[in-house]
Structure formats: C-alpha cells, structure tokens
Amino acid sequence: MRSSKAWVALGVLLVPAAVAAHHSSVPWYDLEADQISVTGVVSEFQFINPHVLIILDVTAEDGTVEQWRIESTSKNRLIRAGWTESTIRVGQTLTATGFPARQGNGIDSEKIVAADGSLEWGR
Amino acid sequence: MTRTERLAWAVALGAGLAVTGAPAAANPEVSELMSAGVWRSVVTGGTNEYEFPLTAPGRERYESFRLDQDPSLRCEPPGMPRAFYNLSPMGLDFDGDTLTIRYETMDVVRTVAIGGSPPPQGTPHTPNGYSVGRWDGDALIIDTTHLSAGETTRDGFPKSDAMTLREAIRVEERDDGVYLIESVTITDPENFREPFTTVNEFALEPEWELLPFECHPTEYSQ
Numbered sequence: 001m002r003s004s005k006a007w008v009a010l011g012v013l014l015v016p017a018a019v020a021a022h023h024s025s026v027p028w029y030d031l032e033a034d035q036i037s038v039t040g041v042v043s044e045f046q047f048i049n050p051h052v053l054i055i056l057d058v059t060a061e062d063g064t065v066e067q068w069r070i071e072s073t074s075k076n077r078l079i080r081a082g083w084t085e086s087t088i089r090v091g092q093t094l095t096a097t098g099f100p101a102r103q104g105n106g107i108d109s110e111k112i113v114a115a116d117g118s119l120e121w122g123r
Numbered sequence: 124m125t126r127t128e129r130l131a132w133a134v135a136l137g138a139g140l141a142v143t144g145a146p147a148a149a150n151p152e153v154s155e156l157m158s159a160g161v162w163r164s165v166v167t168g169g170t171n172e173y174e175f176p177l178t179a180p181g182r183e184r185y186e187s188f189r190l191d192q193d194p195s196l197r198c199e200p201p202g203m204p205r206a207f208y209n210l211s212p213m214g215l216d217f218d219g220d221t222l223t224i225r226y227e228t229m230d231v232v233r234t235v236a237i238g239g240s241p242p243p244q245g246t247p248h249t250p251n252g253y254s255v256g257r258w259d260g261d262a263l264i265i266d267t268t269h270l271s272a273g274e275t276t277r278d279g280f281p282k283s284d285a286m287t288l289r290e291a292i293r294v295e296e297r298d299d300g301v302y303l304i305e306s307v308t309i310t311d312p313e314n315f316r317e318p319f320t321t322v323n324e325f326a327l328e329p330e331w332e333l334l335p336f337e338c339h340p341t342e343y344s345q
Contacts, residue, residue, distance in 0.1 A: 028190070028343050048339040050195070050228070076212075076227060076334045 029071075029099045029108035037097040038068050038107065039115075045088045049075045054088060054112075056096065058105075069106040070096040073123065087119060088112075094119075150258045154217045156294050157263070161227075161333055162303045162325035164210035173321060175280050181314030188279025191343065195229065195277065198338035202250025203267060204288055204307055206231040208276050210323060214333050222256055222263075230336045235265050242269055248284045265290040275309065283313035294327075301327040 040056030054070040072078065078087075088094070093116070098109035111122040177185060195201055201209065211228030222235040233251040242253040252270035256263055267288040275282045289308040294301060303325040310318045 046339070049336050050338055050341065074228070074336075076336065079334065080331070 028101060029106070030102050031099050031108070033100055035097055035110060036100050036107065037095055038070075038105075039093065039095040040068060042088055042090050042092045042094055043067070045085075045090065047075050047078075047083070047085045047087075052078060052083075054094065054096070054109075056094060066105055068096075069101070069104070070094075070098075070109050070112070071106065072109045072112065078121075081121070083121075088114075092116065092118075150261060150263075153258075153261045153263075153294060154222075156301065157215045157292070157303065158217055159301070160327050160329035161212050161214050161331035163212055163328050163331070165302075165324045165326055166210055173276070173280070173319070175275070175309075175314075175319055176316040177280075178312075178314055178316055181281055181311075184281035184314065185279055188274070188281070190279070193277070193279075194273075196341045196343075198229070198340050200229040200231045200250070201277070202231075202273055202282075203233065203252055203254075203270060204309060205274050205276055205282070206233070206251070207290075207305075207307060207323075208321075212328075212331065212333060213325070222265075225333055227333045227336055229338055237263075248272075252288070259291075262291050262293040265292070275311075275314075281311075281314045283311050285313050286311035303327065 038056060038058050040058035042054060043057045044053075044055035046053040052072040052075055054072070056068040056070055058066050058068050060066065075083075092114055095113045095115070096107050096109045097111040097113075098107040100107060111120075113120050175181075200206070206226045206229070207213075209226060209228040211226040211231075213227065214225045216223045216225075217237075220237045220239065222237055224233050224235065225231070231251070233254065235254040235256040237256045237258075239255040241255070246253050246269050248269045248271040250271055250273060252267040254265050254267040256265045258264070265288070267290070270282065270284060270286045270288070272284045273282045274280065275286075287310045289310075291306045291308075292303060294303050296302075304322065305325070306320055306322045308318050308320040309315060
C-alpha cells in the first residue's frame with residue numbers, strides 16, 4: 001500500500017475520476033484517473049519490449065525511500081524517437097507523469113523529463 | 124474438414140465471389156506499393172475501444188478474462204485478429220502467389236496464399252488460421268478460417284475456433300503521403316451476434332525497417 005506521506009511530499013494529485021467500468025478484470029493502470037507526477041532518482045533502466053521500464057527511488061518528506069515502477073511505450077517506438085540504452089542513466093533525476101497504477105507505486109508514463117535537461121519526452 | 128468448417132469456408136468464398144464475380148488476379152502496381160516500406164498506424168497504442176456485439180456466452184468469456192493470465196505477458200505471440208489490432212508497424216511482402224505479412228509487435232509472421240485453394244481436409248486450427256487472398260480491382264481481399272480459440276483483442280474480447288475473418292486492404296495516395304486502409308470483418312457466431320467490421324489506417328514509412336521485438340515477459344504486482 002502506498003504511503004500517504006509520500007503522496008503529500010511528492011505533490012501527487014489524488015483525484016480519482018469516475019470509473020466507467022470497461023472490464024471486470026482490473027487493468028494495471030487506471031487510464032480514467034487524473035494523471036500524476038513523481039520525481040525521483042533512477043535506480044534501474046530496462047530498455048526492453050514490450051514496455052521500457054524505469055525504477056525510480058522517490059524520497060518522501062520523512063526521508064524514507066519508495067521505489068516507483070515507471071512504464072513507457074515500447075523500446076522499438078522509442079528507438080524510432082531517437083532513444084538508446086544510454087538515454088536514461090542510473091543516478092539521473094527524472095520526473096515522470098502519467099496514469100497511476102491501480103495497485104502499488106507505478107505510472108504508465110505519458111511524459112518523462114530529466115532534471116539535467118537532457119531529456120524531455122512525451123507520447 | 125468438418126461440416127462447420129466447410130460451411131464457414133463456403134460462406135466466405137461465396138460472399139467474395141458475389142462481390143467480385145471474378146477469380147484472383149495479380150495487381151503488380153498495387154502490390155508493389157503495398158510492399159514499399161513499413162506501415163505505421165495513424166493511431167498509436169492499439170485499440171480497445173470497439174463495441175463488439177457480444178452474445179451472452181461471449182460476454183461471459185469477456186468478463187472472465189484475467190489480464191494476469193494474458194498469454195502476451197509471457198511473450199506468446201498473439202494470433203489473428205489480435206496481432207492486427209495491436210496496430211503494430213507492419214510490412215507486406217509479395218513473392219509470387221505468397222503474401223507474407225509481418226507485425227513488428229511480438230514478431231508475428233503470417234502467410235496468405237494469393238488465389239490459393241480452399242484449405243485441404245484436416246487443416247489444423249492455428250492462432251493465425253488459414254488465409255487465402257484475391258484481388259478485387261485494386262483491393263486485396265483476404266479470407267481467413269481455421270483460427271484457434273483465444274482473444275480477439277488484448278483486453279480479452281473472445282475468439283472461438285469458428286471465427287472467420289475478411290480483410291480488405293487498399294492503398295490511397297494523398298497529398299501528405301501514401302496510406303493503407305484495412306477493414307477487418309469478424310464473423311464469430313459463438314461470441315458475436317453479427318459480423319463486426321473495423322477500419323484502420325496506416326501511413327507508409329518508406330525509410331523504416333521492421334525491428335526485432337525480442338519480447339521480455341512482464342510481471343505486475345497484484
């Protein structure tokens with residue numbers, strides 16, 4: 001269960017939209033919710049298909065660190081957008097914006113911005 | 124071939140002849156244009172927006188589909204029509220009377236016998252089924268039977284082994300480029316009350332190559 005203090009510290013918007021049940025199974029990400037943003041330090045970057053995966057270490061106000069799973073589109077699509085395995089580096093600070101996971105700390109990212117200005121990507 | 128299979132094939136073939144009134148005939152100019160590069164969907168991310176006319180049993184199957192048991196999470200390639208509905212970059216290659224269609228997502232490859240014979244007796248049901256194509260003017264018509272049961276879309280609309288597909292593919296040159304328009308009509312009495320048609324457009328990317336997908340299994344927390 002995600003901690004509320006981390007949400008507050010990160011300025012995450014928690015305004016769930018009305019859920020129009022499309023399916024009985026629970027989708028991994030709530031595409032009907034408002035988008036949220038988190039900022040953290042990259043601890044892992046997997047440049048893979050079907051979805052690129054970034055693990056962000058996100059520090060809450062009280063100093064505790066939570067890991068967030070940031071998914072993006074396919075590696076192949078990002079290759080065509082100019083990405084390589086070194087586009088994102090461990091230790092880099094990123095802000096990811098997108099739809100929240102229904103369970104756990106996760107985002108299906110629509111936008112990724114690097115604090116050092118080296119990356120500003122959006123779908 | 125079972126009685127049901129023969130009937131499905133006869134319906135598909137009969138409907139085709141009613142439309143064209145002519146046998147298959149090669150169309151080199153159009154087939155050359157169709158294979159001139161990679162086709163990129165003008166809509167990204169696939170689509171789950173269709174309102175399939177589900178029968179009661181079809182709805183039950185849809186409602187009971189478990190996303191965490193989706194074969195694609197284990198990198199099992201989807202069959203038709205789900206492979207198409209990924210709206211992946213795709214390539215068409217004509218070699219004599221054989222058309223090979225490649226969908227980049229999940230490295231799916233299927234073949235179509237242009238002007239081919241009906242499926243021989245004992246043809247197995249497979250994820251991509253048995254496809255025969257023919258030209259109707261500048262449109263390529265592909266009829267597919269002998270599909271194995273599975274999913275029609277990634278979010279679990281069902282697919283029975285009685286499903287048949289009719290694809291109609293044509294290219295169109297516009298001011299801003301060349302486009303491929305593909306309609307897919309699904310007939311599956313076990314799951315859909317009536318045939319259902321979708322239409323999707325793809326833009327030609329003459330400089331692109333299809334890339335290997337090399338899928339990695341995905342695990343989500345519950």
